[in-house]
Amino acid sequence: MPSTIPLSKISEFIPPPSRIPRGLTTEMKGGCKSFSRGSTPCEKVGGFINQEVAIRGWVYNFRSSGSICFLQIRDGSGFTQAIAAKNVVSEKVWQDCEKITLETSVEIIGTVSKHPKREEYELQVKDLSIIQLAEEFPIGKKEHGPDFLLDQRHLWLRVPSQWAIQRVRNTVINATYDYFRQQGFIKIDSPILTPTSCEATTELFEMKYFDLGKAYLSQSGQLYLEAAIFAHGKVFDFGPVFRAEKSKTRRHLTEFWMMDAEMAFYHHEDNMRLQEELVTYIVAQVLERNLNELKILERDIEPLKKIVSPFYRLTHASAVKKLRELGSDIKEDDDLGGDDETLLTQQYDKPIFIEKYPAKVKAFYMKRDPKNPEVVLNNDLLAPEGFGEIIGGSEREDDYQTLLARMKEFNLPVEPFQWYLDLRRYGSVPHSGFGFGLERIVGWLCGIHHVRETIPFPRTISRLTP
Ligand code: 4AD
Ligand code: MG
Secondary structure (H helix, E strand, O other), X not given: OOOOOOHHHHHHHOOOHHHOOOOOOOOOOOOOHHHOOOOOOHHHHHXXXXXXXXXXXXXXXXXXXXXXXXXXXXXXXXXXXXXXXXXXXXXXXXXXXXXXXXXXXXXXXXXXEEOOOOOOEEEEEEEEXXXXXXXXXXXXXXXXXXXXXXXXXXXXXXXXXXXXXXXXXXXHHHHHHHHHXXXXXXXXXXXOEEOOOOOOHHHXXXXXXXXXOEEEEOOOOHHHHHHHHHHHOEEXXXXXXXOOOOOOOOXXXXXXXXXXXXXXXXXXXXXXXXXXXXXXXXXXXXXXXXXXXXXXXXXXXXXXXXOOOOOEEEEHHHHHHHHHHOOOOOOOOXXXXXXXHHHHHOOOOOOEEEEOOEHHHOXXXXXXXXXXXXXXXXXXXXXXXXXXXXXXXXXXXXXXHHHHHHHHHOOOOOHXXXXXXXXXXXXXXXXXXXXXXXXXXXXXXXXXXXXXXXOOOOOEOOEOOO
């Protein structure tokens, strides 16, 4: 067993209340009594130059010269360096410093000073206590393969790059909620257990559902949002969706987070305008809030600064033509494959709307173009720099008989969709909507090749753990 300082002793190192910065303390009510005095988040220590603070966190790196020990501390909010000098700290603290291993949890009391050259702050250690001396951490500084890291996902989440990705993800989530609130949308929580498909029936996770036959895990909340617009006008949902897709690509997960939006009285053009506004808002928020994270990820932010309206627009037909010129063997009636998306988006510095796909390659609910019924009033939105599809959306078929005929063409059973058809019987209106894949957007913004790194615990056809 590694030896640790008993928690009861930690309070000895906490400065008297008068020296604890007010307003920045985290109270631990109940739980461990030793922490009742509070601590300062690493990201805020810069506000306490020459003052004494307590920080709590994990040692993610360290080195010692024999008389000075440098400890890199991470506490969730950020990172800071603590410097312990043998001739300043007590013998006990020095012994503990020498014992420290990677990922040991610690509490440190020290005085804040500014790095002489950089906008960085350090803590001159006065006292240090080990909360738990970590066993040998499996993730080291050497290169690890993706499978090893994914097996260690519960630990890998701690490293700075993974910390940064989740922080960007958090900004994308908050920006989405902010944007929709500003635009007067209502959040509607769509169900996860459903009696029907929404997208391709070949990609459904199915299960036995008591005496009611089969249930499926939702592929998108869209159909339920369509019901909600008749009550609320403009709505969105945001939650996990599931695709039993056999695709083993860098863009596919079996469980991912989707935001669906649906708007009454919106036509195809209005739909695309909203998508463009939402995406530019999200990018601006990430640039405003996450420069440090993007730096850790070594993401070149110049391309992100160019993400402003208007985005590029191509019809499916002209995208196919362009792709063929670029060497793809895509046919006129094909959906774009992953390689096509990469090839096409490498040519552009801003997102590209690809609109009006052949009706036969897209979902049953999409409205046909009155000017050319061979195509639908839909769009995909592809992110530049080779990233590819981040959004899929369309105007919806709003006529009962036409929708019924489309469902029959797609061999869909009418009975479980009757409620959805009903929406075209009671005050049907033109309406449109779209859905984005959170992991695809985060992958693009962070410059991450494979979407599995953008979700805390990825699920793919070959991974269900941890
Ligand atoms: O294009 P999709 O399939 O569209 C829908 O599901 C519509 N019902 C949405 C709507 O209109 N409300 O999926 C939407 C987005 C894609 O553009 C992509 O970003 C993401 O979801 N996506 C995936 N992300 C990760 N792994 C997968 N297997 C994904 N499939 C789709
Ligand atoms: Mg799609």
